[in-house]
Amino acid sequence: MTKETTSAQRSRNTTLRDVAKAAGVDVSTVSRVLKNDKDVRTSAETRQRIIEAAERLKYRANPLARALKTAQSRTLLIVVPQIENPVFASAILGAEAEARARGYVLLVAYDQNGSAASVLERVSQSSLIEGVIIASFDEDDSLRQSIAAMNRPYVVINRVLPGDVPCVAVDTCAASAIGVRHLIDLGHRRIGHVAGRLGRFNGNARRQGWEEAMSAAGLDPDPQLVAEAGYDPERVPAAVDRLLERKVTAIHAATLLTGAATIAHLHKLGLDVPGDISVVTMHDDLLARVVYPEITTVGLPTSEMGHEAVRMLVDQLGMPSDAASQRPPVLLLAPGNLVVRGSASSLKI
Amino acid sequence: MTKETTSAQRSRNTTLRDVAKAAGVDVSTVSRVLKNDKDVRTSAETRQRIIEAAERLKYRANPLARALKTAQSRTLLIVVPQIENPVFASAILGAEAEARARGYVLLVAYDQNGSAASVLERVSQSSLIEGVIIASFDEDDSLRQSIAAMNRPYVVINRVLPGDVPCVAVDTCAASAIGVRHLIDLGHRRIGHVAGRLGRFNGNARRQGWEEAMSAAGLDPDPQLVAEAGYDPERVPAAVDRLLERKVTAIHAATLLTGAATIAHLHKLGLDVPGDISVVTMHDDLLARVVYPEITTVGLPTSEMGHEAVRMLVDQLGMPSDAASQRPPVLLLAPGNLVVRGSASSLKI
DNA sequence: TGCCTCTGCGAAAACGTTTGGGCAACTTTC
DNA sequence: GAAAGTTGCCCAAACGTTTTCGCAGAGGCA
Missing domain, CATH: 1.10.260.40 (lambda repressor-like DNA-binding domains)
Structure with missing residues (x-):
């Protein structure tokens, strides 16, 4: 052979x-x-x-020779904290497509237990990477310092950071509100919120969306109706139990995963969904359709987020540094549509 | 300008x-x-x-300059058909870790609707990529030709191909058998199999595992007890309905996703899991724990698969061409353990 | 005719490495 | 004390591009 x-x-x-x-x-x-x-x-x-x-x-x-000569490798890097999270998977997909369309190659790196700093450090001295998309959970100073030290264009996705940091995120506050309003429209009044990580961008925004929708409908956004579960399904049962004590008739979960866990726990308690309790979630994904009832949720343009991120990054690359500050550096994507399935129904009196 | x-x-x-x-x-x-x-x-x-x-x-x-000079870029590519599939996500994770440990960088490319060929074509003429890991579903000739034309070392994962092709896959036949035997041990006799894509490597192997476990227990592996659903949750209800007509008391699903869909459909029919029907699945993942009942499944060493793939690839890179044929080029990983959760119980008479 | 401006292309110097070949100086050997 | 071997380092040529500079010849204008 x-x-x-x-x-x-x-x-x-x-x-x-x-x-x-x-x-x-x-x-x-x-x-x-x-x-x-x-x-x-x-x-x-x-x-x-x-x-x-x-x-x-x-x-x-030969791209190598060209890159060596021009200092332009046409290679981008995306740093994600986890790939198994459908939100990031989808963002990567979108970013990859956009990068490919523009003649760039997209590299994926993982920030498991905060290793993004080391990845970025390696990036900073090699001329391989022209720009970086950062989707890391970490918001502490070490990451921010690595980013600064990297000395390369970048854009942060999935959150907006204070300062002049270029960001593209989904308006999950609005997305939250859409889901909650749907429950209100169905006649629900006591609507609990299984929150994401409060204190973080998305956790806060989603909670706020719940709050705003409640207030807008003249309902009391009682903090007692909020139970934090982060992104961890393990913490969902306790959160749901607390909400049930508050006599909620519907639950709005901040993520699809915790939403599914919510439904699972309700089933475990012998409650019917949506007969006894309605559930609405955020982000649409295969998972929403392999449980019973299929989950009513509001879609998130996560793939667009990836697209927009490389678009912004490439724009930035093509611009002289002084012009970079001229365009508005943060982009908040409108949420997708409500996808009505079977997990929420009108309140039976 | x-x-x-x-x-x-x-x-x-x-x-x-x-x-x-x-x-x-x-x-x-x-x-x-x-x-x-x-x-x-x-x-x-x-x-x-x-x-x-x-x-x-x-x-x-500077990796570019070094690569240009030595024709060794220390860069590997993995081609996957989808990233949202947890099996591939996990394999990528493992491969990335192993690659990093060995000083390689791992690039990820997507083979959406058979675009792998074009990716490989670009690879073939640039000296950027030293070796490729291929996890594509495609088994047709176009992909195989691209692989050959690429003229670079590669290893195929998630399936074993005939010929002298280096492969690493999980022994899903054995994995299947473990799950089915568990059901048999619980007293079940009529066990249906919701098959993956028959005709493909994994679909066949999993079906065969079911068959062997049945035969080994002296049960009839009646082809009527097999219903194909591919990897598509949409096809699950029809498959489950057919199995129910055959009076099965337990269902063995070839994938976690279709397994979840199976449970969902059973619920929809008003059946209790595992009270009326037991369900066992393959591959362990978060999904298995956000549905009720939590899913009993047998773990698959998908991350190891990634590890082994880059190990094989790097070995291949370091070897003179004649020595390459000496080592057995296909590796079949033993399945993981059975994870008993709540979706299967002993047969009630 | 002299000068100037275009055109079309070649020569050569980079980019940052790696690597084979050398060449002194120093050490051993006889 | 000269030949031979060792040690420690430098020189320069690559790898495959991009890009600046410049140089012939052709044409235009005076």
């Missing part, structure tokens, strides 16, 4: 020099023609010859 | 030359010392000076 593995015997790729030789011109000319240089100044005839030769020899520019 | 690339104002990284100047030696000496060259021949004193200078200047070798 022809099993050529090591780089040593791998056939050499065709280079600029090969094309130049084939077309009978200098490498510089080939480079210019193939790059479609603006001030290109070549005869149509020569250009034709070069293009044909390149075609025939299947020439592809 | 002013084409002022941002790189202009970004501070230049410290280079080999800077270190050389600081230490008062030649760049070549610095290079050798820092690489810990085997036949290094430098005085301890000089070496000390160089190391200190490098430390002080925070020198990090």
